[in-house]
Amino acid sequence: MSHLFPTYTRFPFEIVKGIGAHLFDEQGNEYLDLTSGIGVCGLGYNVKALNDAVEHQLHQVWHTSNLYESSLQESVAAQLGVHQDMLVSFANSGTEANEAALKLARKATGRLDFLAFDHSFHGRSAGSLTVTGNEGIKEGFLPLVPGARFAKYNDFAAIDEIKPDLAGVILEVVQGEGGVIAGDAKWLKTVQDKCHEVGALLLIDEVQTGMGRTGSLFAFEQFGLDPDIYTVAKGLANGIPVGAMIGKKELGQYFGPGSHGSTFAGNPLAMAAAQQVLKTLNQEFLSTVQQKAVAMHQAMEKELLPMDMVDSISGLGLMIGIHLNQAVSVGQVLAQLHSQHVLALSARDNTLRLLPPLITSQDELLAGVDEIKKALNTVESATATA
Numbered sequence: 001m002s003h004l005f006p007t008y009t010r011f012p013f014e015i016v017k018g019i020g021a022h023l024f025d026e027q028g029n030e031y032l033d034l035t036s037g038i039g040v041c042g043l044g045y046n047v048k049a050l051n052d053a054v055e056h057q058l059h060q061v062w063h064t065s066n067l068y069e070s071s072l073q074e075s076v077a078a079q080l081g082v083h084q085d086m087l088v089s090f091a092n093s094g095t096e097a098n099e100a101a102l103k104l105a106r107k108a109t110g111r112l113d114f115l116a117f118d119h120s121f122h123g124r125s126a127g128s129l130t131v132t133g134n135e136g137i138k139e140g141f142l143p144l145v146p147g148a149r150f151a152k153y154n155d156f157a158a159i160d161e162i163k164p165d166l167a168g169v170i171l172e173v174v175q176g177e178g179g180v181i182a183g184d185a186k187w188l189k190t191v192q193d194k195c196h197e198v199g200a201l202l203l204i205d206e207v208q209t210g211m212g213r214t215g216s217l218f219a220f221e222q223f224g225l226d227p228d229i230y231t232v233a234k235g236l237a238n239g240i241p242v243g244a245m246i247g248k249k250e251l252g253q254y255f256g257p258g259s260h261g262s263t264f265a266g267n268p269l270a271m272a273a274a275q276q277v278l279k280t281l282n283q284e285f286l287s288t289v290q291q292k293a294v295a296m297h298q299a300m301e302k303e304l305l306p307m308d309m310v311d312s313i314s315g316l317g318l319m320i321g322i323h324l325n326q327a328v329s330v331g332q333v334l335a336q337l338h339s340q341h342v343l344a345l346s347a348r349d350n351t352l353r354l355l356p357p358l359i360t361s362q363d364e365l366l367a368g369v370d371e372i373k374k375a376l377n378t379v380e381s382a383t384a385t386a
């Protein structure tokens with residue numbers, strides 16, 4: 001009997017080791033990883049520079065409270081701001097970073113309400129779940145926090161919902177859990193303009209899209225957006241739990257001493273890893289991610305898009321959605337991929353989701369596309385003969 005609450009349906013094998021973009025289970029089977037956890041280990045597994053950075057810190061001090069100066073936090077924070085003078089509040093997860101963003105937006109504007117979008121995902125704490133556009137995962141937990149309204153993502157009619165009573169509008173530039181749906185550039189810009197017009201803050205959740213996933217450090221940079229607040233987590237320390245809320249300097253006055261905090265936030269081990277991650281994600285590295293992503297998208301369009309069971313392919317950079325129709329179920333495809341020793345993910349609406357480590361070589365990414373083609377064919381013939 002498992003002693004864990006059954007909040008996850010787990011696959012029947014355990015990952016016990018990783019090297020680069022490859023993972024190994026307890027029986028020694030090797031897998032090509034197209035998941036990075038769920039978009040976490042962007043730099044892959046067992047990375048010497050990261051191991052060294054964390055090990056060095058391990059022998060210095062594991063934990064200090066936030067009552068003392070932290071040059072590590074300062075260094076990571078300075079690199080997370082897209083403008084020189086932005087401020088950072090560290091957290092331990094994406095959920096917590098979003099929770100901080102919602103609190104700060106309320107306090108700074110003196111307003112209560114938020115506009116969020118259908119099929120968004122921002123976390124599972126009361127506040128972050130409130131602005132998550134998935135009614136199913138709220139079941140049994142209502143009422144949550146008052147003040148959230150929802151509109152359709154990428155819909156220009158949603159702009160009219162951005163009114164002067166809003167503390168903020170929260171969105172993902174590419175909806176991840178919601179099915180890897182990229183925001184329309186013009187729509188995103190119009191949302192930002194309307195926020196400015198009515199004095200609502202623009203909160204961008206970069207928890208899944210951030211840290212190089214889409215080919216830039218933050219996805220919003222590719223859309224020319226300038227959020228008041230943005231949040232990151234997942235890839236920030238390549239798997240050591242951490243989150244961060246980054247906001248414009250003028251918001252600092254609303255998050256004074258005692259207004260927010262967390263015992264573990266900005267933990268030295270996480271900061272040592274984050275510092276090394278940020279050092280690695282330089283322009284040259286990000287350009288390579290973009291090039292590999294272009295090659296992979298081209299291969300998918302050539303090999304997968306013409307297949308009967310593939311409706312469309314979406315995403316940005318190495319955040320990819322392969323939208324399957326009813327001819328196959330994504331669950332079956334994942335199981336087939338496992339038997340071919342490839343790990344992938346699913347998202348809403350029968351979507352096969354890929355979030356490969358950013359360090360995966362182009363050859364490995366293309367091999368992944370071939371494996372997916374093989375898996376889709378195998379599942380389709382099995383379904384047809386069943």
Ligand SMILES: Cc1ncc(COP(=O)(O)O)c(C=O)c1O
Binds near residue numbers: 038208
């Ligand atoms: C866009 C987005 N926001 C927030 C979260 C929640 O992050 P965490 O699981 O680290 O709390 C996730 C997790 O998948 C996410 O994809």
